[in-house]
Amino acid sequence: xxxxxxxxxxxxxxxxxxxxxxxxxxxxxxxxxxxxxxxxxxxxxxxxxxxxxxxxxxxxxxxxxxxxxxxxxxxxxxxxxxxxxxxxxxxxxxxxxxxxxxxxxxxxxxxxxxxxxxxxxxxxxxxxxxxxxxxxxxxxxxxxxxxxxxxxxxxxxxxxxxxxxxxxxxxxxxxxxxxxxxxxxxxxxxxxxxxxxxxxxxxxxxxxxxxxxxxxxxxxxxxxxxxxxxxxxxxxxxxxxxxxxxxxxxxxxxxxxxxxxxxxxxxxxxxxxxxxxxxxxxxxxxxxxxxxxxxx
Amino acid sequence: xxxxxxxxxxxxxxxxxxxxxxxxxxxxxxxxxxxxxxxxxxxxxxxxxxxxxxxxxxxxxxxxxxxxxxxxxxxxxxxxxxxxxxxxxxxxxxxxxxxxxxxxxxxxxxxxxxxxxxxxxxxxxxxxxxxxxxxxxxxxxxxxxxxxxxxxxxxxxxxxxxxxxxxxxxxxxxxxxxxxxxxxxxxxxxxxxxxxxxxxxxxxxxxxxxxxxxxxxxxxxxxxxxxxxxxxxxxxxxxxxxxxxxxxxxxxxxxxxxxxxxxxxxxxxxxxxxxxxxx
Numbered sequence: 189x190x191x192x193x194x195x196x197x198x199x200x201x202x203x204x205x206x207x208x209x210x211x212x213x214x215x216x217x218x219x220x221x222x223x224x225x226x227x228x229x230x231x232x233x234x235x236x237x238x239x240x241x242x243x244x245x246x247x248x249x250x251x252x253x254x255x256x257x258x259x260x261x262x263x264x265x266x267x268x269x270x271x272x273x274x275x276x277x278x279x280x281x282x283x284x285x286x287x288x289x290x291x292x293x294x295x296x297x298x299x300x301x302x303x304x305x306x307x308x309x310x311x312x313x314x315x316x317x318x319x320x321x322x323x324x325x326x327x328x329x330x331x332x333x334x335x336x337x338x339x340x341x342x343x344x345x346x347x348x349x350x351x352x353x354x355x356x357x358x359x360x361x362x363x364x365x366x367x368x369x370x371x372x373x374x375x376x377x378x379x380x381x382x383x384x385x386x387x388x389x390x391x392x393x394x395x396x397x398x399x400x401x402x403x404x405x406x407x408x409x410x411x412x413x414x415x416x417x418x419x420x421x422x423x424x425x426x427x428x429x430x431x432x433x434x435x436x437x438x439x440x441x442x443x444x445x446x447x448x449x450x451x452x453x454x455x456x457x458x459x460x461x462x463x464x465x466x467x468x469x470x471x472x473x474x475x476x477x478x479x480x481x482x483x484x
Numbered sequence: 485x486x487x488x489x490x491x492x493x494x495x496x497x498x499x500x501x502x503x504x505x506x507x508x509x510x511x512x513x514x515x516x517x518x519x520x521x522x523x524x525x526x527x528x529x530x531x532x533x534x535x536x537x538x539x540x541x542x543x544x545x546x547x548x549x550x551x552x553x554x555x556x557x558x559x560x561x562x563x564x565x566x567x568x569x570x571x572x573x574x575x576x577x578x579x580x581x582x583x584x585x586x587x588x589x590x591x592x593x594x595x596x597x598x599x600x601x602x603x604x605x606x607x608x609x610x611x612x613x614x615x616x617x618x619x620x621x622x623x624x625x626x627x628x629x630x631x632x633x634x635x636x637x638x639x640x641x642x643x644x645x646x647x648x649x650x651x652x653x654x655x656x657x658x659x660x661x662x663x664x665x666x667x668x669x670x671x672x673x674x675x676x677x678x679x680x681x682x683x684x685x686x687x688x689x690x691x692x693x694x695x696x697x698x699x700x701x702x703x704x705x706x707x708x709x710x711x712x713x714x715x716x717x718x719x720x721x722x723x724x725x726x727x728x729x730x731x732x733x734x735x736x737x738x739x740x741x742x743x744x745x746x747x748x749x750x751x752x753x754x755x756x757x758x759x760x761x762x763x
Contacts, residue, residue, distance in 0.1 A: 198584075201580070201584075201665050201666075202580060202584065204576070204666070205576040205577060205579060205580035205669075206576070206577050206580045206581070206589070206592065208569075208572075208573040208576070208577075208632075209573045209574060209576065209577035209636050209640065210577070210592065212573070212629060212632040212633040212636060213595075213596065213599070213633050213636045213637070215614065215618070215629070215633060216611065216614070216629065216630050216632070216633020216634060217599050217602070217607065217633050217634065217636075217637075218595075218599070219610075219614055220607040220608075220609075220610035220611040220613075220614055221599075221602060221606070221607055221610070223610040223613065223614070224606065224607070224609075224610050227609070227610055227613075234609070234612070283502075283505075286498055286501075286502050287502070289495060289498060290495060291495065291498065291499045291502060292499065293499060293502070293503060296506075297502055297503070297506050298753070299746070299749055300506040300509055300510060301506065301509060302749075302753060303509075303742070303745065304509070305756075306690055306694075306741055306742070306744075306745040306752070307694065307738050307741060307742070308693070308694025308695070308696065308713055308741075309694070309696075310694070310696040310713050310716075310717065311694075311713060311716065311734060311737055311738055314716070314717075314720055314730070314734055315512050315513075315516055315734055315738075316512060317720070318515070318516060318519070318727065318730070318731065318734075319511075319512045319515060319516075322519075322527065322528070322531045322727065323512075323515045323531050323532070325531070326530055326531040326532040327532060330532060357509065357512075361509075362756065362760075365753050365756065365757050366757055366760055366761065369757050369761070404761075407760055407761060411760060414601075418603045418604075418605070420604075420605065420697065421696055421697070424696075425717075425720065438605075439603065439605045442605045443605065443697075446609050452609050455609055456609050456610065459603075459605050459606040459607075459608075459609065460606065462603060462605055462606055463602055463603060463606040466601060466602075466603050466606075467601055470601060471601075
């Protein structure tokens with residue numbers, strides 16, 4: 189009797205503490221995820237929510253045999269991720285090194301570089317739409333530098349680089365604060381010792397700094413890779429995937445397949461592939477960089 | 485002597501370069517701000533010049549078009565309610581998982597962590613289905629429920645890591661004094677979690693406030709609930725760009741979150757760093 193009461197009490201506590209969290213998590217995340225496996229093989233059109241007919245492998249055939257735009261968007265996303273990850277991390281690390289020196293304006297600079305990161309991608313994209321289409325023209329006319337007079341966002345390559353520039357502008361400050369935290373944790377005498385041993389700047393960077401901040405590099409590469417690969421808001425507000433569909437990211441391709449073409453079933457199938465792609469890429473990346481971490 | 489002066493010169497050059505770079509970083513804000521008080525023609529002719537006349541009327545017009553107080557209040561309510569309940573439910577769940585490490589609870593924890601990798605686009609279409617079945621669409625509690633679901637994994641994870649460091653002896657003492665488990669959690673443990681609560685609040689506030697796609701999908705047609713980022717998209721139609729309205733709209737949309745950042749920047753930078761390092 190006593191034991192039963194105790195057990196009941198344990199269950200009560202379990203329900204109260206874990207219940208709400210599980211309720212929302214299972215309803216909002218797990219259920220849709222499981223439903224995705226079903227809907228990805230139907231012709232669900234999003235409008236008639238109940239009339240999703242099972243179509244077997246039709247969606248998958250279509251994606252793998254007859255959907256160049258999906259694969260174009262995959263290659264676009266891979267290119268975008270590669271360039272942005274390298275760019276954002278180099279700039280972030282550079283800013284971190286600069287702000288580690290005894291600058292008078294250090295605090296203000298840190299605030300400025302971090303600031304774009306707190307604004308949402310949708311708004312940042314709109315801001316830069318103005319800068320690229322109006323601001324750059326004017327600056328180009330004033331300075332005569334041809335870089336500013338390119339048809340920004342009007343061609344596939346300027347659209348690509350436009351997105352890269354804004355992504356780096358948004359992310360570099362975030363990476364910077366993580367790198368600063370890591371650099372601040374390096375014991376000073378270690379650097380001094382290396383200097384006394386005659387290490388020059390490049391050597392110091394490669395053999396002392398990089399191995400010691402490898403955990404931070406893992407984190408930063410993970411964050412930038414997964415954010416760049418999942419890029420959507422910026423895509424929507426800066427280029428809308430255009431001109432044409434030349435700058436469509438994977439996430440945007442899924443969005444437009446479902447919400448513009450009303451092919452929810454096909455969109456769900458692509459979304460499932462998207463999930464696998466994200467998982468493979470981020471897990472591989474973490475696995476590779478983790479191996480390079482040294483225990484200090 | 486020579487050594488120090490050379491060092492100072494190099495620092496000065498570095499400082500100069502860094503400030504230059506900071507100005508480049510800020511220039512988009514400058515251009516948006518100065519052009520937001522110009523007429524449309526002046527914007528199109530010369531976007532770089534300083535405004536000749538300040539047309540504050542642009543702001544008044546936008547204020548009415550997007551019903552700024554309403555949109556702001558919607559964003560504020562949705563973000564506030566979501567964050568409060570995320571903090572409450574995820575800290576409770578993490579506490580239970582740490583203090584009652586059964587097989588089931590460990591499984592729940594692993595499930596939560598694994599879910600962090602799922603991109604939103606892989607869930608959104610089916611979520612539309614789920615939210616309409618449960619009649620959550622177009623309602624404020626509906627979108628808050630969605631944010632609770634999406635906010636759980638990272639928040640539980642952060643609380644989990646922190647609660648592990650809270651000494652169990654404190655709770656035992658309270659339990660001997662006759663407190664029940666709920667009293668122990670809310671009176672003893674919860675106040676000790678303050679540092680990580682701040683981190684969880686900041687991380688969730690930033691993404692929920694800035695979120696675009698979920699409100700579009702879940703609030704959908706209900707114009708009474710339009711959030712601030714969604715309201716501003718009104719000025720960015722496909723064909724016509726009324727920059728004299730779009731730019732003030734942008735300024736109004738980014739001001740609240742910038743003020744939030746500038747007033748709490750120490751906590752935000754620390755919180756974001758802590759969140760990413762542990763996540």
